[in-house]
Amino acid sequence: MKRNVVSLIKFISLAAITVIITVIVFRYVRSGKIINARGPHSLQLHNYPQHQQIEKEMGETEEKMDWHDLKMINTESKRRGIGEQGRAGSLPASLSSLEGSLYQVNGFNGALSDLIALNRSIPDIRHPDCRRKKYFRRLPSVSVIVSFHNEHLSTLLRTCWSVVNRSPVSLLEEIILVDDASTKPELQIKLDDYVAKHLPLVKIIRLGVRSGLIRGRLAGAKAAKAQVLVFLDSHTEANVNWLPPLLEPIAEDYRTCVCPFIDVIAFDTFEYRAQDEGARGAFDWELYYKRLPLLHDDLKHPAEPFKSPVMAGGLFAITARFFWELGGYDPGLDIWGGEQYELSFKIWQCGGQMLDAPCSRVGHIYRKFPPFPNPGRGDFLGKNYKRVAEVWMDEYKEFIYRRRSHLRALDPGDLGEQKALRERLHCKSFKWFMEKIAFDLVEYYPPIEPDDFASGEIRNVGAPEMCLDAKKRKKDELVMLDSCVRDLGKNNGDFEQEFRMTWHKDLRLKGRTDCLDVSSGELKAPVTLYPCHGKHGNQRWKYDIEKQWIMHGNAQRCLDAEPGAKRVYVTACDSDSATQKWRIQEVNMKAINDWDNVGPNFA
Numbered sequence: 074m075k076r077n078v079v080s081l082i083k084f085i086s087l088a089a090i091t092v093i094i095t096v097i098v099f100r101y102v103r104s105g106k107i108i109n110a111r112g113p114h115s116l117q118l119h120n121y122p123q124h125q126q127i128e129k130e131m132g133e134t135e136e137k138m139d140w141h142d143l144k145m146i147n148t149e150s151k152r153r154g155i156g157e158q159g160r161a162g163s164l165p166a167s168l169s170s171l172e173g174s175l176y177q178v179n180g181f182n183g184a185l186s187d188l189i190a191l192n193r194s195i196p197d198i199r200h201p202d203c204r205r206k207k208y209f210r211r212l213p214s215v216s217v218i219v220s221f222h223n224e225h226l227s228t229l230l231r232t233c234w235s236v237v238n239r240s241p242v243s244l245l246e247e248i249i250l251v252d253d254a255s256t257k258p259e260l261q262i263k264l265d266d267y268v269a270k271h272l273p274l275v276k277i278i279r280l281g282v283r284s285g286l287i288r289g290r291l292a293g294a295k296a297a298k299a300q301v302l303v304f305l306d307s308h309t310e311a312n313v314n315w316l317p318p319l320l321e322p323i324a325e326d327y328r329t330c331v332c333p334f335i336d337v338i339a340f341d342t343f344e345y346r347a348q349d350e351g352a353r354g355a356f357d358w359e360l361y362y363k364r365l366p367l368l369h370d371d372l373k374h375p376a377e378p379f380k381s382p383v384m385a386g387g388l389f390a391i392t393a394r395f396f397w398e399l400g401g402y403d404p405g406l407d408i409w410g411g412e413q414y415e416l417s418f419k420i421w422q423c424g425g426q427m428l429d430a431p432c433s434r435v436g437h438i439y440r441k442f443p444p445f446p447n448p449g450r451g452d453f454l455g456k457n458y459k460r461v462a463e464v465w466m467d468e469y470k471e472f473i474y475r476r477r478s479h480l481r482a483l484d485p486g487d488l489g490e491q492k493a494l495r496e497r498l499h500c501k502s503f504k505w506f507m508e509k510i511a512f513d514l515v516e517y518y519p520p521i522e523p524d525d526f527a528s529g530e531i532r533n534v535g536a537p538e539m540c541l542d543a544k545k546r547k548k549d550e551l552v553m554l555d556s557c558v559r560d561l562g563k564n565n566g567d568f569e570q571e572f573r574m575t576w577h578k579d580l581r582l583k584g585r586t587d588c589l590d591v592s593s594g595e596l597k598a599p600v601t602l603y604p605c606h607g608k609h610g611n612q613r614w615k616y617d618i619e620k621q622w623i624m625h626g627n628a629q630r631c632l633d634a635e636p637g638a639k640r641v642y643v644t645a646c647d648s649d650s651a652t653q654k655w656r657i658q659e660v661n662m663k664a665i666n667d668w669d670n671v672g673p674n675f676a
């Protein structure tokens with residue numbers, strides 16, 4: 074009897090516990106969440122094979138592990154040969170004629186690519202902290218999507234091999250190659266055969282008509298099976314341990330899009346190198362891709378992902394779920410261009426975030442020139458820009474139209490669906506994006522350019538018949554002194570003596586983006602022309618109205634001249650020198666008095 078009571082109590086308490094657990098689990102399943110220490114998500118996570126050492130970091134509730142494939146790293150470190158370790162290669166003389174034709178069709182040295190191993194090694198140029206970084210033991214798996222049009226076969230295959238060799242087996246579901254109507258014969262049966270024999274994870278989708286990279290990627294994304302989509306260009310090389318840093322922020326929050334650092338594979342030598350130590354993506358008001366400096370806090374954690382307003386375009390990871398919630402890319406975007414803005418604006422404005430992960434690096438061949446012809450569909454780029462501006466940029470689109478005025482009259486096609494999507498997702502305004510996410514963009518790329526500090530001819534006080542003269546010179550050529558053309562009755566028509574001291578604090582030729590540049594520290598340093606970079610440094614000039622000095626750089630040296638030799642140089646300032654005094658034709662007192670408040674401060 075007593076025993077029966079005890080088992081009854083046991084049974085009841087067991088049943089109660091079961092019910093409670095079931096209720097808890099059911100609630101989470103219903104709301105589409107798996108409990109993750111770092112926040113809710115609905116991803117299926119994959120355990121890495123257990124032979125790896127697994128640790129819990131202090132204060133971490135999710136298990137972390139070192140994902141490095143030490144065996145592969147060791148094997149690769151021993152590779153020797155042309156292009157190995159990412160070193161610059163060159164062609165033997167006997168091949169250089171081939172180089173010519175393969176250059177033309179690719180915009181890079183295709184013949185050299187053919188001599189470099191498809192599974193070549195590249196240097197680990199990550200920040201040293203990345204080698205010690207551990208990531209969640211459970212991460213989602215990926216479908217890598219590569220759209221290509223007439224890619225060179227060996228660069229396409231090298232993309233695949235780098236992904237296969239440098240991705241953990243448990244995380245790589247498939248590589249989807251989308252052939253955007255390529256016409257090169259070797260991309261047909263030969264590619265099929267190679268893939269069937271050597272690359273079992275690769276699937277090929279063939280598009281019947283040239284659809285462009287945007288629709289190519291959409292086709293790949295539709296076919297993808299994994300929960301995370303990783304988009305790559307068809308001439309890239311994934312570097313060591315590239316996937317976990319892309320995936321961890323996504324495992325924490327499925328509405329996060331993560332970009333790798335993009336390294337440079339030289340188009341001529343295939344050398345692999347960094348382009349810089351990272352920057353935040355942005356744009357100017359002609360919609361050229363630009364970059365903003367890292368923030369103070371980002372610099373303190375060089376191996377941690379940081380927020381970036383705009384992706385560079387080609388390479389990123391995003392969950393299929395979030396990608397499709399955002400409607401994928403606007404399918405009305407044609408061929409190429411503008412899609413990186415569309416997706417970036419959408420991600421931020423519609424509740425997601427975008428990060429750059431410094432410990433994930435992928436090399437990309439930046440071509441020397443675009444090799445394939447535009448398929449005769451008119452101004453597709455302008456049309457793409459107009460679609461993005463009209464749907465996402467609100468009143469800010471006006472700044473684009475002021476600079477690309479032909480867009481005003483261009484028909485962007487039907488925007489109804491895109492606008493409805495924005496409504497449906499309750500996306501935030503572009504103003505919000507500009508103020509909260511790209512908050513420093515206007516400082517570097519002001520939508521309305523501040524007035525010039527000064528402009529017109531620049532006349533030497535010591536030799537008042539002489540003016541600064543660029544003589545139609547080009548890059549790296551010297552700026553001289555010559556007889557003032559205005560005195561000769563010419564009307565400055567060819568601008569060789571007309572300059573502008575712009576809000577960039579540079580001195581540029583009117584109508585050109587060539588700037589007066591001083592790169593030497595010698596006693597009489599020559600002044601040359603160089604494409605304006607807008608980043609102060611060698612191109613920073615300031616006009617001191619009282620002293621009539623044109624001062625250069627941080628060292629504050631003065632522009633000076635030897636009228637006899639028509640020579641112009643920068644040297645130590647001297648208040649007794651008449652040739653260091655200059656009169657600029659038009660001076661904007663208001664702007665000069667506001668000098669310190671104009672433009673960004675480059676530290």
Ligand code: UDP
Nearest residue numbers: 220221222224253285286289306307408409
């Ligand atoms: N691409 C494509 N269809 C096109 C144009 C480009 O599939 O009509 C592919 C191209 O092969 C590459 C990616 O899209 O894999 C990006 O193009 P590209 O490399 O020319 O752009 P870039 O890197 O120069 O911006």
Ligand code: MN
Nearest residue numbers: 306387437438
């Ligand atoms: Mn590319």
